[in-house]
Amino acid sequence: MEGEQLQAIETSQSLAERLFVTLRGEIVEGQIAAGTKISEPELARRFNASRGSLREALMRLESLGLLERRVNVGARVVELSERGLLDLYEVREALEGMACRLAAQYHTDEDLTELRQMLAHHEKQEGLQAGQAYFQPEGDFDFHFRIVQASKNDLLIDTLCNRLYYRVRMYRYQLGMASPRAKRAFREHSHIIEAIEAGDGELAELLMRRHIRASRNNIEKKLTRDH
Amino acid sequence: MEGEQLQAIETSQSLAERLFVTLRGEIVEGQIAAGTKISEPELARRFNASRGSLREALMRLESLGLLERRVNVGARVVELSERGLLDLYEVREALEGMACRLAAQYHTDEDLTELRQMLAHHEKQEGLQAGQAYFQPEGDFDFHFRIVQASKNDLLIDTLCNRLYYRVRMYRYQLGMASPRAKRAFREHSHIIEAIEAGDGELAELLMRRHIRASRNNIEKKLTRDH
């Protein structure tokens, strides 16, 4: 039994880094199910890596909030809960709202160009979407990602893009929260960009918060329906 | 030359954990200066620990944003910048504002009792404060800490209390940003608690954001004065 190859395509920086990226993907996409107990020796053998390198990857995953580690017990993939998802949206509302406020003030011309371009691409895809919102989630993702970049606040960018968003994607993949409100989301995105372009930070923040809260309410409703 | 003892008083969970706590304290308080290059072998010898255990501590410090690590180069204590401090306050404004909104809705009776108690203690100390705002910073800290706890949003609590606040304290210690606006801060704290008690989340958020933004403006003014 051979250890498997882990993405040789990546610019291989360090083994631990590659393990981290690979495992992060598998956890986010659910190939390693939520709540799973992680066995260090087993995973190490699987990738033909030492336990040390693997442990480094695990610790990074922990700092992402994708794993929970307890001393002398081991690591488990984080459990997905309704409460956790709703909490996440509250934090996003606060953070992305601020990102919009800042983006309205500090965005570059390039930021706006890319945002508009993204929106157009978005609209085109939406045209041939008749019930199947397949690529919508990733598109929505790019939009939020790009807005945050425009805020020019490195701490904010890091917190959202390198931390929370992986958790968001994990929930989307595994609880399948693809927004069935694609058309509405598109209009909201459009208005947000306009506010940013107009330099109206206050409005931009308000719209983004309302946008995210609408998603949250949508989820909350769906969850209580399945109760 | 003997390796030094690291807080035996702590409930020793694991060596790496203790190393982490110790180093975190030294970085926050500036005993290990900002921008310092970290030598793994040197620190390992200093604590009579193996490099492996030390590396684990370093990685946790990195995830706190207190260290920056680059592959095959090593770790440096993060550099303190004016921009970094202002960024930090923007994120706090967003997050703690939301914390207040949630606290107004979800706080327990115990939360309110502790907050009021803290405020009273705070007021008493302020009486004998005539220019020396020594303990003020920590008191202010406890207040914000307690508010966040009352939000009952685990992700928000973790992000602020286990991440950002260490960075805040590092800036306070090393750039000495003890608020010279103690009396005013006290009144603002008082009003925030009242809003939370009244269950007025909207007002509580507004007041907290204004409170933090006032601190930020204060800092910004001081920085431009020293230009």
Add this chain to the structure above:
DNA sequence: CTCAACAATATTGTCGACAATCTGTAAGCG
């Protein structure tokens, strides 16, 4: 039959050594 103490097993925490990579210095060349 249930519960508690104990032994066996497996897993995690810690360590020291080796290999890969970077930094700084000095020699060679244009």
Add this chain to the structure above:
DNA sequence: CGCTTACAGATTGTCGACAATATTGTTGAG
């Protein structure tokens, strides 16, 4: 004289082995 290139030293990345701890299964007493 300045720039590139080779070398030496040191540091980081990776590995396998040992010790400490938790978990599981078993046995015996009540």
